[in-house]
Structures are given as structure tokens and as C-alpha cells.
Amino acid sequence: MNISILSPEKEIFKGPIKSVKVPGTLGQFQVLKNHAPIVSSLQAGEIIVVTSAGEHVYYNEETGALENGLKEGRTLTFKINSGFIEVLHNEISILVQGASVIK
Secondary structure, three states, rough: EEEEEEOOEEEEEEEEEEEEEEEEEEEEEEEEOOOOEEEEOOOOOOEEEEEOOOOOEEOOOOOOOOEEEEOOOOEEEEEOOOOEEEEEOOOOEEEEOOOOOOO
């Protein structure tokens, strides 16, 4: 399963993942492999990504640059103000406002 998390200013994360939890406007939900197609709005909260094997790219706020990672099972948390998610054929696109990396 692949994901791309974008804000108007920058790419936040891109790469293969095992799962992602998002703050849907009707409540938090998790997306796993072979999830049904969905488009949903997101409210303020946290996006929690668990990486899978393979190269992923993430925004490092300390350096202000995109960095590569390979660690499987790494958990990354992003705080957002709002956004949208689309899931289709194990491809996930998340567009967010006000994103910052927590860890």
C-alpha cells in the first residue's frame, strides 16, 4: 500500500506503509491493505503512519528538507488542522492544511 501526504507548502510523506490512522470528521478511522474505496474529509488531529518495507520519503522539520528512510515498522505522527483523504486500489492520497511532524 502506498501513500502520499501533501500540504500546499510541501510534500510531508511518500512511500509504502502498513497502515494509517486519520481523524475523520465523523471519527478516527484506520486504513489497511485492500481497504474499500473512500473519500473523506479530515478534522484537526493526528495522522499516524506505520511504514512497511521499502524506501519512503518524509519531511524533516529540523533540517527543512525531504529525507529518505528504509525502516519497516516506523511510526510517524503528523498533526493537521484539516484535510481530505482518498483511498483507491491500495493508493492513498491525503491533502492537509497546517501539517507539522510530531515524531
